[in-house]
Amino acid sequence: MSVKDQAGTEPPREPILAPGHDLVSITDKISSLVLARGASRGWFVGVAVCLALVTLLMVSLAYLLLRGVGIWGLNNQVAWGFAIINFVWWIGIGHAGTLISAILLLLKQHWRTSINRFAEAMTIFAVMCAGIFPLIHVGRPWLAYWLLPYPNTMGLWPQFRSPLVWDVFAVSTYATVSALFWYVGLVPDLATLRDKAVGRPLKMIYGFLSMGWRGATHHWDRYETAYLLLAGIATPLVISVHSVIAFDFSVSVIPGWHTTIFPPYFVAGAVFSGFAMVLTIAIPVRAIYGLGDFITMRHIDNMAKVMLGTGLIVAYGYLMEIFIAWYGGNEYEVFMVKNRMLGPYAPAYWSLILCNVAIPQLLWSPKIRRNVRLLLAIALIVNVGMWLERFIIVVTSLHRDYLPANWNMYVPTFWDWATYGGTIGLFVLLLFLFVRFMPVISIFEMRTLVEPPHDEGADHTGLEQTEVEP
Amino acid sequence: MSERAVLDDAIYGSLAEFESADDLLAAVKAAREAGFRRMEAYTPHPIERVSHELGHKNHLPLVVLIGGALGAGSGFALQYYTSVISYPVRVGGKPLNSWPAFIIVVFEMTILFAAVAAVLGMFALNKLPQPYHPVFNASIFELASRNRYFLLIEARDPAFDPITTPAMLRDLTELQVVDVPS
């Protein structure tokens, strides 16, 4: 064991791995979650509830295909509604995963190791939910493939100046890279499962998935390089994706959309909502599966801090919108801001401020950051808040734009809500399946906390107080 | 599987189990000094020092670079061809070659190709998938994905000797050393 004790150089912090763990305990604890026979009653109940929601989703999609997007609250003034709001919301949520696994990796934030696995899973599932919306929101979904550049008998191509085409590329790239990243991370753990699994069928399944990984040093070598490069690539990607989503709005000419601040502030918002969602998932999972040793208060605390930080950036964004409207003195911008604050959708705006700006300030207090119940509540509130933000951006900007004669209202219908709820069901369902069949925490990376791959790595691992040696 | 080993009494190599990374490292050093080259270490987690000892070359970054360049090139080519050559149309008073608007797709394509190159390259260079490998024949190898460190010296190594090599390894570890049937 080569833990260079530099505890003196920095204030004592909680460990990111509870004392008393060695390679064996880590390996066995995490893999047992998957390999343990049978699942709890609660798991089945949860899956059942989600399936119900997914059914609702299917029904609303079928009805949508039958009748057309008219079943939603859209109209000629507010031509974009829930579909776009939910799309942006889900994509945003996805961002935390990539951020944790990529950016924090580059920043050598070792505390990420115990959360990146399910954060990445969450990313993929969120992107799946998001992906549904652009498809179904078009008037003729059966022609949506026209957005792809493929040679055809019409001799026509997509129009590459359109942000929607950028979306197609950004989101599909994002989905692919996230999936690859996730899978690559899984391979060594799948090998572990292969070796620990009892019974040939299970061994074969994990055997195939792990591609015959055997931990050879050559492999580890390239593996680490690939992983690092992926992280390096994914970092600009994750930032670009929500910037591109922001372009959907900022490229337009609509007051409230046409704003240069959108890209950064969308990215911050995305991370904000993403970490909120990670917490929303981490806290229960940690409690249910007794992962307190691996996902320690240190993690919770750090995530809360990230939330606080990004939350402040978002708040700054709100402030800037108002300031620029006033400073720019554009009558339409000024009106847009007034309309958000005092117009018919004012309640939505003020609850947005409450959820995203006011309440997160509680996170300044360490006590609250360490109170998981309260933290869970705040995380949920932030999720709601971020959804409201997108609602405000999409609806209040459109419903009263340049010509007052057009002004109109947007009222979501049952089917709007049904579709939204359905995707939430799908998301949670996928999570349930994930925690049951895949290691929720990266086993081999946890091992590196005990056995740092690089000599210098140790000082960050926070293992100062741990005695691993027997 | 030992039966199979007996049937064709060819041996793939000799596998030594270690308690810790340090032991493994020491063994690797020793083995190299003993003139062994065709050997491979197996560890439950990456350990750079070992790979240093074994001294690998790693071409992956180059692969990724090529992938990225390819992505960028094809990304711009696609957009230029479709909007300037194939079917030029006036759109919102913008020039046919609206390169600033094309940057995003170029960027995304770069990322996509680079990422795919990284992953495929990694698997390809590692010769994966390879569900079957002789080293799995050693039953103790199950621990390689848990908490044990292994050093394998291949029988193909000119310096390999079915008697002396395992013996040498036994001196390097207090855990067991086994023959890996091929």
Add this chain to the structure above:
Amino acid sequence: MSSIESQHPDGKVQRREFLRLMGASLTLGGLGACTRQPEERIFASARSPESRIPGKPLFFATAMTMTGGAQPILVESHMGRPTKIEGNSMHPGGFSATTAPVQAAVLGLYDPDRSRVVKRAGRISTWPAFLGALREALDGLDDAGTGLRILTETVLSPTLADQLWSLLGDKPGAVWHQYEPVNRSMARAGSEIAFGEDVQVLPRFERAEVVLSIDADFMTTGPASVRLARDFAARRRVRAEGEELCRLYSIESAPSPTGSLADHRLPLSPARIEAIVRVIARAVGVELEAPEIDSLPVQQRNMVQALVDDLKAKRGRGVVLAGEQQSPAVQALAHAMNDALGNNGATVDYYDPIEMEPIDQVESLRQLAQDMQAGEVQALVILGGNPAYTAPADLNFPEHMAQVPFCAHLSLLEDETSRRCGWHVPEAHFLESWSDTTIYDGAASAVQPMIAPLYEGRSSHEIVAAMAGFVGKSSYEIVRAFWKREAFTDDFESYWEASLHNGWLADTAFDPRPVTLNSSLAEGLAEGPVVPPGGEIEVILRPDPMVWDGRFSNNGWLQELPNPITTLTWDNAALIGPATARRLGIETEDLVQLACGERMVEAAVLVVPGHADDCVTLHLGYGRTSAGEVGSGLGCNAYQLVTAGSAWSAVGRLTPTGRRYPLARTQLHHSMEGRDIVRSANVHELSDQEHGHHEGPAHTLLAPPEKNDGPAWAMVFDLSTCMGCNACIIGCQSENNISIVGKDEVMRNREMHWIRVDSYFEGDESSPEILHQPVPCMHCEDAPCEVVCPVGATVHSAEGLNDMVYNRCVGTRYCEANCPYKVRRFNFYLYADYETPSLKMMRNPDVTVRSRGVMEKCTYCVQRINEARIHAKKEGREILEGEVVTACQSVCPSSAIEFGDLNDPDSKVSRLRMLPQHYSLLEELGVRPRTTYLSRVTDRNPDVSRS
């Protein structure tokens, strides 16, 4: 909602949609959408008719009879199917323009609800059976034909009148009644008081410099409306420095299109109008007892004084017009004022009435009802009209009908009257039958069929002929025979051919006639109505601007066409002024009860700025019980408040019911919020900086739009003459196969009209300035919609059109979201009717019918441009100025729309774009719209202090 179903998918369609989708998803996730087409059959006629080239439209001249006068029209016919109506400018009394109802007539023709068979007591019967029954009924009478009654609407057809007269000749006992709810009774009475005889007025705006309109909406209603709109608009255009305008003062209760153009508008309740008219009349020199101007409330005094001075200053160059629904006294005073001001003969011409038999129609109907009650009516033949619905409530007409042994009704739809008649005979639509009619100046016009009757339709001529014993005589023979006898020419054949070709019969128009004012006019005037005491309110009844007296209730186009100014669709409402609304504590969409005596209706309130106080306006034509799929069960039946004594006003109580009733309006917000949207300026301030003409933003980094060697199309709206009549909307609808969506969808703001007319109220809400702005697609040079479309479904054409390619559109609606003018329209459902055969026949074959899930919008009538281009190319030349006329442009009564080629410096649009009042909407966005505007130019009297 039934109206949607009739126009829009029902279960069947959804099933079909479903199957198609399933098919689609089977074939590789929707590639099915572009797989092979079904086989199509094509038919070659066995013996091809001469002079018809398949695929080329033909235009035929005919005329549409409307209340009080006909409108000469040209009907575009594709392969024998009338599809579009244009004005007939070949006609001396005609113009290229038309009114909304005329445009909608094609839908009336193809209305799937039209009755198709003769019915006896609701059971299917036959024409011969009817003839038999008719004969029987007539034989049952004595030789004088006593007990035979014929009820028609106002008869304008010389032939029909001649037939009736000769019929009455053999049957002296028979009586011919005429009734339709909107008639000239008031005007008749008025001119009889004034001149002792019945004459009708035709103002000569080309010679006028000041006009006083007393609740006269002369630009949109009445037989001469198009002519008057043209003439008046011509006097309101400024094309050069220092041009003088014809100043318009308007005193009216509810804001009207004409009133909205007024330089000074005074909203007053009817009672107050009559009072103030007396004051004005006296002030301009009519002898009668009336108070001084100084006695008027201050805010009125100032304007009235200025008005009187103006009228006096411009003796012989002014016009005073009274609305058709004003009381005889007001009518008479209007005549008297014109006389006193020396306008008669100068700016006001008088003609004989154009009705074949001018009578007091209400009296005539009252007589009939009375006789029916007394059981003196043995046989009643109703030719058109719908008296069971439109008769004044106090006549109890429907009940009395039950007492008539033989009762037959000829009508297009099986309406309220048909249901109460033993016999119902389907009427041939005027586009299906031969007849003749008279336009406002007395000129007789030919009515010829464009298409063989779709169903067993019969014309009034045939029925009257049958009554006279000439069974089986066709309308054609009857009409032709009449003119052969009447025409003052020896070469009848060529006369007849020319008449049919041009659509009018030569030398039949009237000449102006002299009139002499009745010296003792003052005595003739009845006491004016008094302003009702508190708690009571004046109820103003008016024909609906769109469905008129109810005859167009089943016309979806007219139902969905927004009412001028209020933009109300699919309903009528109790229009009320803001102050009065506040006083009564009611607001828009509150359901209130209007009770006049024991008769009452429940109507939804619609608060209209600029509506007079202490009175409420309610439109007729709603509350139909059997109008058809579309028109039944909409709004409330205002006829409940109509009495034989007073057709146009009543005094009643307004009590809120506490319930609400949703109204479908296409515009909810009528304030410009201080934005530079509709510019208006006084004629004398035109050259000011603020109205200096703009060529895009002052400094821009954008490259100038590339010039192509072909034409560059552009459109200019003159807001000085746009009165917001909305005719353009329906003209566009008819030309471009635009679907209607029904009330529910309009309430969801999903109407499909490609051009809309925004109306704004500026200034004091009690009497605001009312501005109109037609907004179609602006065809921006740098169109924001194009940049964001991911599939290039909306792109720019070389000639500067913002093309919309329906078949490429996948429906992301991004273009719509990014359109600053919000002029794009999305097919949220399958709005187009792919099922009903008759509606398929109505479609313009040159315009794609849009399916569900695609965007659509104004195309500058690209099909007409293409047609013109092809025509020009064949002749080896470029397109000429004025060769392309868009649908909205051709229909506009006040010719407020110009369309043409910007690359031609002499084209009208190019010259208009150089005018000082020229501007483009939301200029600062730098999207460079091709559609631009001329500010509203007014000519306010400096003596009137703006309050």
Add this chain to the structure above:
Amino acid sequence: MSQVFPPIVNTISRVSILGAGFLIGGAVWLVASIFQSPYVSREGVTRPQPVAFSHKTHVGALGLDCRYCHSFVEESATAGLPSTKTCMACHSQILAKSPLLEPVRDSYDDDLPIAWTRVHDLPDFVRFDHSIHVNQGVGCSSCHGRVDRMPLMAQGSNLQMDWCVRCHRQPELALRSQSEVFDISWQPGPDQEQRGRALMSENSIRTKPLTDCSICHQ
């Protein structure tokens, strides 16, 4: 025992990965070729007709001018079908009794149209005007092919958008002088390109608007 798979599995797994790639590629290629195939485009496909009318006989053998039957092609958007009267002009004498012409005679006698099956059928959202093409020097055979060699009428070209647009981009490749428009056997000569250019300037044909969407979709 940690060995799960027999050696062969390595090969299988690698091959299957490659195979998947080929499968996807193949599927794409298949779809593409189906959509260009005559199965979809119906190029060169004949349709059953009520009367076995042979353009080969009438145009090829007898050398009738297209306009004899399709008489509106120069004035109207639709070329027009001959009325039965036109057929009977000759067939009251020639083959007057032939059973093949029974439907024609019936149609003539009871004045009912013959229901032909449309061969060149464009989608409803496309507007094609024969007159302008003919007037500007686009010959019949350019789209309808060598009808003089068709016993039964077959679709002369795939009528797919890129095919239309190709000619709208480079009319010079197809334009002929007015005299040759109805010449069914016309073939572009070696100098076609500059002849076409000459004709273009002569008729002042601007290609720029010709690829506008609204030229065909209105």
